[in-house]
Amino acid sequence: GAVVSQHPSWVICKSGTSVKIECRSLDFQATTMFWYRQFPKQSLMLMATSNEGSKATYEQGVEKDKFLINHASLTLSTLTVTSAHPEDSSFYICSVPTSDNNEQFFGPGTRLTVL
Amino acid sequence: GQNIDQPTEMTATEGAIVQINCTYQTSGFNGLFWYQQHAGEAPTFLSYNVLDGLEEKGRFSSFLSRSKVYSYLLLKELQMKDSASYLCAVTPGGYNKLIFGAGTRLAVHP
Numbered sequence: 001g002a003v004v005s006q007h008p009s010w011v012i013c014k015s016g017t018s019v020k021i022e023c024r025s026l027d028f029q030a031t032t033m034f035w036y037r038q039f040p041k042q043s044l045m046l047m048a049t050s051n052e053g054s055k056a057t058y059e060q061g062v063e064k065d066k067f068l069i070n071h072a073s074l075t076l077s078t079l080t081v082t083s084a085h086p087e088d089s090s091f092y093i094c095s096v097p098t099s100d101n102n103e104q105f106f107g108p109g110t111r112l113t114v115l
Numbered sequence: 116g117q118n119i120d121q122p123t124e125m126t127a128t129e130g131a132i133v134q135i136n137c138t139y140q141t142s143g144f145n146g147l148f149w150y151q152q153h154a155g156e157a158p159t160f161l162s163y164n165v166l167d168g169l170e171e172k173g174r175f176s177s178f179l180s181r182s183k184v185y186s187y188l189l190l191k192e193l194q195m196k197d198s199a200s201y202l203c204a205v206t207p208g209g210y211n212k213l214i215f216g217a218g219t220r221l222a223v224h225p
Contacts, residue, residue, distance in 0.1 A: 034212055043202060043215040044158070093157050095213075104148075104213060106157040 003027050004096050006107035013084055014115055020080045021110045023050075023094030029074040030096045034104070035067075038091040050077040050094075084114045117141045119216035121203050126222045127193050135188045135201050135219045143208030149177050149188045150202040152218070158202055161188065190221075198223045 003026040013019050023033055031052045036044040048069055049057040056069035068080040081088055091111050095104040118140040127133040139147065146165040150158035162170055164179035164186060176189040188201055203216040 036215075043218045044204075044213075046212055046214065049212055091155075103160055103163060105160070109155075109157045111155075 004094065004105050004107040006092075006094060006110050008110060009108060010111040010113075012113045012115065015085055016083055018080055018082045019084055019112060020078055021092055021094075021112075023077045023079070023096075023107050025075045025096045028096060028098075028105075030077075031074065032097060033071065033077040034095045034097070035069065035077070035079050036093045036095065038093060038109075044093060047079075050079075081112065084112070086114045088112065089114045117205075117207065117214045119203055119205060119214060121201075121216045121219045123217065124220045124222070126224065127190075129193055129195060129223055129225050131193050132189065132191050133193060133221065135190075135203075135221070137186045137188070137203035137216060139184050139186070139203070139205045139216075141205050141207045141214060144181065145206045145208040147177075147179055147186050148204045148206070148213065149175075149186075150204060152200045152202055154200075161201075193223050195223050195225070197221065 005024045007022045011019055033050040035047045037047050038044045046059050047062045050069045050071040052071045058064045066082055071077045091109050093109040094107045097104045121137045148163050149161040151161050152158040162177035164177050169178045174191045179186045200218040200220050202218045204213040206213055
């Protein structure tokens, strides 16, 4: 299956700063990647669909100006949390779907803590 | 709207069998997934069902009934390491994005 990495694995930042999270598909070219957010003891919530070469598609209730997504190449998507606040503290996970759409491979996740 | 229901918590004994149910209500249906997630880690794929019936994979089996909009995950010969959250997810169709249920936290005790 596809190998997906995320960087950083964890980050602590001050309120008001911006944080960039990278998602890389190491052995699989991905025109689409997904970004999820998971709060403690809750399930994964889809935030947006990252599309290579075009704008991301955001789910209802997700602010596109706060969560900037850039899918610069077939192997890299970045999520930037702008002007982070403590309520943005969460576990952010990306995933890469297979070409037959029958499976998604998840990255190891990035734990963001905003002080 | 989209809604996926599964029990919040379950407990079971090592060596036993446990069934985790999932019902769904989505705008479309292109397959149902089960994932296992240990605390602080990313989900790992367990199974995928798109046609009615039972899919068996080792100690884990997954069943789907599209007419009843219902699925279950069956775990046999439970081991302590099976203590985790089990996530039911549906891809409504198109671009295969996943809609997750809240997850079922399974605790396996000796």
